[in-house]
Amino acid sequence: MPPKKKVERKEEQVFVEENGSYVHQREMxxxxxxxxxxxxxxxxxxxxxxxxxxPLIHYEGNWSEDEMHGNGTLRFLVSGDSYTGQFVHGVMEGCGTYIWASGAMYDGGWRGNRMHGLGTYTDVGGKVWSGKFYNGSGPGLTPCVTTGGGVAAADKRDVLKDEKEG
Known part of the structure; x- marks a missing residue:
């Protein structure tokens, strides 16, 4: 009978959860x-x-393994812009609202720090654009028309589809 191999068991790394306040001198x-x-x-x-x-940003929210992860608010102190919503591994991902210092605003889906998915963009003049955004832009979007106090769908593809069916 061959000799039994000795199985080495590596001890699992043990993490301690703490709270505290830390200052990074070089990055201020x-x-x-x-x-x-x-x-x-x-x-x-x-x-x-x-x-x-x-000096550049202020973030308040959830962290995981040293990355913004979960819900939070990120303010860009130099530009005055801000984002409130979901983060995945340090990136704006999921649902969130971005407000530019100019007053423009986007509320909707995000992927890879870009507007992506269903969303609504309101420009500085108050014009509302709603529909599907792709990789940071809204191809085929048309301005929303206010009807009865609500906002109508404004994706050209949806409008054309409705016209063909109706």
Whole structure:
């Protein structure tokens, strides 16, 4: 009978969940909130609910493994723009509202930091554009027409489809 192989079991890494306040001197940034620390090293990352502020941005929301992940609000301090919504691995992804400093606004789907999916864009003059956005633009969108206090669908493909069926 061959000898039994010795099975080495690696110990699982143990993380400790903590809360605290940290300052990054070089980036002149501050983080306050949840962190995850590996017990046998100095590795530490933002994790859980927290607030990060630097000269360029301010983010308040959920973190996972040092990335904005979940719901949060990101303000761009230089431009004055802001985004409130969902993040996936540090990227605007899912549903959210982006407000430009100029007053323009987009509310709807996001993918890869770009307007993507169903959404509504309101320009500075108050004109509303609604429909399907793709990779940051709205091909085929037409201005919405206010009907009875509501906003009608405005995707040209939907309008043409309705005209053919009706």
């Amino acid at each position: 940034a501050r983080y306050t909130g949840g962190v995850r620390r590996l017990t046998d090293s100095n590795f530490c990352c933002r994790h859980g609910q927290g607030t990060y502020s630097s």
